[in-house]
Amino acid sequence: MPMLDRRLIKNFDFYLLLLVLTLCVVGTVTLYSATHIMEELADPLYYVRRQLLVTCCGLVAMLIVCFIDYINFQNWSRYLYLGSIALLALVLVMGSVRKGSMRVIPIGFFDLQPSEIAKFVLIVMLAKLLADREGHFHSLQDLVPSLLATALPMGLILLQPDLGTALVFLAILAGMFYVAGVKKREMLILAAGGLVAAPLAWFFVLHDYQKMRLMVFLNPGMDPTGTGLQLLQSMIGIGSGGLFGKGLFESTQARLRFLPEHHTDFIFSVFGEEMGFIGAVALLLLFFLLIYRILWIATHAKDQFGALICVGVAVMFTFQILVNIGMTISVMPVTGIPLPFISYGNNAMIVNLLSIGLVLNVGMRRHKIQF
Amino acid sequence: MNKTMLHRVRLIFVIVIGIFVLLSARLAYLQIVQHDYYLYRSESNRFTTIDLVAxxxxxxxxxxxxxxxxxxxxxxxxxxxxxxxxxxxxxxxxxxxxxxxxxxxxxxxxxxxxxxxxxxxxxxxxxxxxxxxxxxxxxxxxxxxxxxxxxxxxxxxxxxxxxGYMSQGTIGDQDTLERWAEAGYEYEPGALVGQTGIERSWQPWLSGxxxxxxxxxxxxxxxxxxxxxxxxxxxxxxxxTLDLELQRIVEDIIARHLEAIRAKGKNPDARRAAAVVMDPHSGAILAMVSYPSFDLNRITQDYAELVAMNPSPLPNLALQGTFPIGSTFKMVTATAALEEGKLGAYDISYCPGTITLANDTKSCFNKRAHGALNFYSALAVSCNIYFYRAGLAAGIDALSHYAREYGFGSPTGLTDVPGEVAGVVASREYKAAVTGGEQWYPAETMSAAIGQSYNSFTPLQLANYAAIIANGGTHYRPYLVQKVVNSEGNVVQDRAPEALRRAEIGEKTLSIVREGMRRVTQPGGTGYYRFSHLPVTVAGKTGSAETGDNREPHSLFTGYAPYEDPEIVVAVVVECGGLGEEAAVPIAAEIMEYYFTGTIKGVLDSDADAGPPADQEF
The missing domain is CATH 3.90.1310.10 (Penicillin-binding protein 2a (Domain 2))
Incomplete structure (x- = not known):
């Protein structure tokens, strides 16, 4: 392995690192606010401690990933992919049930969540498959390997069932196809195919609770005690925050437990209630700069593989931000997608940091090294 | 990176910008435009109030x-x-x-x-x-x-x-609710509120x-x-205004007498009675009894049973029970005849025992001939024939007019407990109204003159009547609540007697009537036997009223004492108690005896100087 030379250091995107660190700090503080008042906890810092530990591990892993030239991932991609498929299969066999679906494999104190890992692996896998074609897509047949590579983990995740994460896969696929140079005609055919498949999915794939959530999204009044209530309480939290917010640690919606899932899926409600419109827009700005920076690196990558990785990561984050925040303010249906760097979730945090590590990696090696 | 890719990444970036603008716009809408609404929702989520019961x-x-x-x-x-x-x-x-x-x-x-x-x-x-x-x-x-x-x-x-008692019942009566609201009390459905008696009438003041x-x-x-x-x-x-000791004694006296009457087996229907003891100079009620009573502390458990009983002990007979008042009405008849100039107090009239008047054959009690009588002796012996004549002379219109002057036919004005009824004064108009226009006959005037016909009054009206006679013509509002004191001990209301009106009856007539009532308790009078041993002079009138069915007559008494300077009025009605002498008179006598001496010796038949004359109506 080559030692880091000065050029790599020079090209290291400290700007992106700073954004990520800032988001981690905001996330930790918000998590503290959302969880320290939970009466059922013997240790009020339980969630904060765990998340901080995982964040530190993730940051270290992120830096380690930077040392390894991302070109290597091209060769490792198929093994990573097979590994992630194996884990997804395993979770169906021996996973433990969390909130009605099998999503995790408990390993001692840590719950392994293969679907999070699979997102990261899929980006690498698709980047390799698409980069290999060097922009030559002449017919739908050329897309078949990528489609299959996406469909397999997606299918396994739908079996858990976890619709939200499966949709992230679709978004990643679409974004990467587009940037990789798939022609508009093929894109439209695939989109049309998706539209035809949607009603089939409604009848054969979606579970009742998922249909319910979609219907509640379309008509929030229809379920005022279940999903509709979550949504309403979330909007009450954010709306009552006003321009300046109620102040840090002053969320009554979370403290009095009117808001469900306030440390995971609905953590943005707590943030919006406490920090107000100004805080919420500032957070959005941080995310925006993050995406911007990742896409900037994508356009400066030395090869298609690197560029596609960055695009995949950017699309993944954008989609999750849109769906998660959108859900808390009722512009998106309620799905269990966490907010990157802010929601409590050990697997997501590590995978997000690894993804950033890979992007940093691409950025560091953006110029062909001169010998 | 080739041009196409660069172009496409830029387009993705535009979409990203679009997404962030959308999210920001939605946040601005919720947090700025709709802020007040959601703040209100958030506050109503978390705050509620619990009532602290006063x-x-x-x-x-x-x-x-x-x-x-x-x-x-x-x-x-x-x-x-x-x-x-x-x-x-x-x-x-x-x-x-x-x-x-x-x-x-x-x-x-x-x-x-x-x-x-x-x-x-x-x-x-x-x-x-x-x-x-x-x-x-x-x-x-x-x-x-x-x-x-x-x-x-x-x-x-x-x-x-x-x-009265309280319950959680609904108050359907809009009138009551409005009056309560005026007094500063807002009824909330489900609240415990007074349903009867003072608990109800004074609900706004008691509730806090x-x-x-x-x-x-x-x-x-x-x-x-x-x-x-x-x-x-x-x-x-x-x-x-109630005197607890007196109230208890009156209840005891009534219970004792009614049990004794029923024990004799003659009057099995003598099950209900009412008595009112009142100050004739103010309307203050010292005792008011409706027998039988019930236990207020057990009302919740016993209620269904009390309602089902026949007769139910729940209504307050003293102001809700109406009875024909028999001979106690004779002061009205006398007043009408005297005021209309149809009679002089000393005019002599002859009672032959049985007589045909206005094509109707009428008799005195046991067809006994009372002989020559003036007004005083006629009232003392309660001669019916004398008062038939007086009634015919005055006419039904004068009878009903003076009955109303004495407060009959409309509530006496007691508002401290709810439910007082008006009673009925026999009159041409009333008969026409209930019979569909039938005319009035002189024979009916004779019935009305001795307190029968349609005449039907409450025991409270009977007391009020004696009070008007005793105090010289003032109708005071009867009342039960003397003082209202707030929780800090300050008197917020102290009732003064309230003269509602003056009866338009000459003082001379009233004094003739009073003297007639005194003669009732003097030797030869129908009340002599029971009142003779009292240290004060009693003025009163005994009565037995036909029930209109086969039951024993109602037994009545109304009067006051001392004659010279009236302190109390006592009115007693015993439903189906028999002759006045058999129930109401001894009860009234014992009440007065207790009031003026503090003890009750009563008159025992065995040691009485003379038993009651068997052929006199009481």
């Missing part, structure tokens, strides 16, 4: 003897302490309180999002149950023993009709002002924090 005012008699107060009662309640309700606890409570587990669980379900309120399972539990719960306290979860005020009627069944405690609750409705508190203002205390 202690209800107490009721005392004229001497400050306590009649009604509140005592602490233990209420068992169950609370969710944050981890739901404990099954073992529910099972234990079900056994100890004798409530089905199912019932407890459905009450819990019924609470929904009101878990900050303890769920009341049973009120006023016995010391044994308290002990069992206290012993097992360590293993019971969320069980509270709260102290809650319970209305305590210290006098049980005494004055039950006057004091409930306080409020603002609390913060969580999503399960569990209490989290206390906020502002508005302390309750206790209700006003009432001091009555």
């Amino acid at each position: 202690p209800r005012g107490e009721i005392y008699d004229r001497d400050g003897e306590i009649l009604v107060t509140n005592r602490p009662g233990y209420v068992v309640s169950l609370m969710d302490l944050g981890d739901g309700y404990d099954a073992d606890t529910i099972a234990f409570l079900s056994e100890v309180l004798e409530i089905e587990e199912e019932e407890i669980r459905s009450a819990i379900d019924g609470q929904l999002y009101m878990r900050y309120l303890p769920l009341r399972l049973k009120s006023d539990i016995t010391p044994e149950v308290i002990a069992r719960i206290a012993e097992n306290r360590w293993k019971l979860k969320g069980v509270n023993l709260e102290v809650h005020p319970i209305r305590d009627y210290r006098v049980g069944s005494t004055a039950a009709h006057i004091l 002002q409930d306080g409020e405690q603002r609390i913060e609750i969580n999503n399960l409705g569990q209490l989290v924090n206390y906020y502002e508190r508005k302390d309750p203002v206790p209700g006003h205390n009432l001091y009555l």
Whole structure:
């Protein structure tokens, strides 16, 4: 392995690192606010401690990933992919049930969540498959390997069932196809195919609770005690925050437990209630700069593989931000997608940091090294 | 990176910009445009108020003897302490309180999002149950023993009709609600309110002002924090005109006499009676009895049974029962004839025992001929023929006019307890109204002249009538509440006698009537035997009124004492008590004896100088 030379250091995107660190700090503080008042906890810092530990591990892993030239991932991609498929299969066999679906494999104190890992692996896998074609897509047949590579983990995740994460896969696929140079005609055919498949999915794939959530999204009044209530309480939290917010640690919606899932899926409600419109827009700005920076690196990558990785990561984050925040303010249906760097979730945090590590990696090696 | 890719990444970036603008715009809408609405929703999520019940005012008699107060009662309640309700606890409570587990669980379900309120399972539990719960306290979860005020009627069944009871019933009567609102009391459905008696009429003053405690609750409705508190203002205390001692004695006298009458087996229908003792110079009621009574402390348990009883003891006969008043009406007849100039007090009239007047054959009691009589002797012996003649001379219109002047035919004005009725004055108009226009016959005038026909009045009206005669023509509003004192001990109202009107009857006529009533208790009078041993001179009139069916007549008395300077009026009606002498007169005599001497010796038939003349009507 080559030692880091000065050029790599020079090209290291400290700007992106700073954004990520800032988001981690905001996330930790918000998590503290959302969880320290939970009466059922013997240790009020339980969630904060765990998340901080995982964040530190993730940051270290992120830096380690930077040392390894991302070109290597091209060769490792198929093994990573097979590994992630194996884990997804395993979770169906021996996973433990969390909130009605099998999503995790408990390993001692840590719950392994293969679907999070699979997102990261899929980006690498698709980047390799698409980069290999060097922009030559002449017919739908050329897309078949990528489609299959996406469909397999997606299918396994739908079996858990976890619709939200499966949709992230679709978004990643679409974004990467587009940037990789798939022609508009093929894109439209695939989109049309998706539209035809949607009603089939409604009848054969979606579970009742998922249909319910979609219907509640379309008509929030229809379920005022279940999903509709979550949504309403979330909007009450954010709306009552006003321009300046109620102040840090002053969320009554979370403290009095009117808001469900306030440390995971609905953590943005707590943030919006406490920090107000100004805080919420500032957070959005941080995310925006993050995406911007990742896409900037994508356009400066030395090869298609690197560029596609960055695009995949950017699309993944954008989609999750849109769906998660959108859900808390009722512009998106309620799905269990966490907010990157802010929601409590050990697997997501590590995978997000690894993804950033890979992007940093691409950025560091953006110029062909001169010998 | 080739041009196409660069172009496409840029397009993705544009989409990203679009997404962030969309999210920001939506946030601006919720947090700025809709902020007030969501802030309100957030506040109403977390705040609620619980009522702090004001202690209800107490009721005392004229001497400050306590009649009604509140005592602490233990209420068992169950609370969710944050981890739901404990099954073992529910099972234990079900056994100890004798409530089905199912019932407890459905009450819990019924609470929904009101878990900050303890769920009341049973009120006023016995010391044994308290002990069992206290012993097992360590293993019971969320069980509270709260102290809650319970209305305590210290006098049980005494004055039950006057004091009245409370219940959670709805108040359908819009009029009452409006009057209460004027007095500053807003009725809330489900609140305990007075249903009868003083508890009802004085509800706005007794109830006080409930306080409020603002609390913060969580999503399960569990209490989290206390906020502002508005302390309750206790209700006003009432001091009555009632004399508890006298009230008790009158009740005892009536009970004793009615039991004795029924024991003799002659009058099995003598089951109800009423008596009123009143100050003729003010209208203050010293005692008002409706017999039989019921126990106010057991009203909840006994209510269904009391309603079903025949006759039910619940109505207040003294102001809701109407009776023909028989010979006690004769002062009205005399007043009409005297005022109309048809009669002089000393005009002599001859009673042959039986006579045909206005084509109708009429007799005195037992067809006894009273011989030559003037007004005084006629009233003393209660000669019917004399008053038939007087009534015919005055005419029905004069009779009904003077009956109204004496306060008959409309409520006397007692508002301290609800429900007073008007009674009926026999008149041409009344007959026409109830018969569909039939005309009035002179024979009916004769019936009306001796208190029969349509005449039907309350015992309170009978007392008020004697009071008007005694005080020289003033109709005072009868009243029961003398003083209203707030919880700080300040008198907020002290009642002065309220003269409602003056009867338009000449003073000379009234004094003739008073003298006639005095003669009733003098030797030869129908009341002599029972009143002769009293230290004061009594003026009064006895009566027995035909019931119109085969039952014994109602037994009546109304009068006042002392004759020279009236202090009290006493009116007694015993339903189906027989002749006046058999029930109402001895009862009234004992009441007066107690009032003026403090003891009751009564007149025992065995040691009386002479038994009552057998052929006189009383």
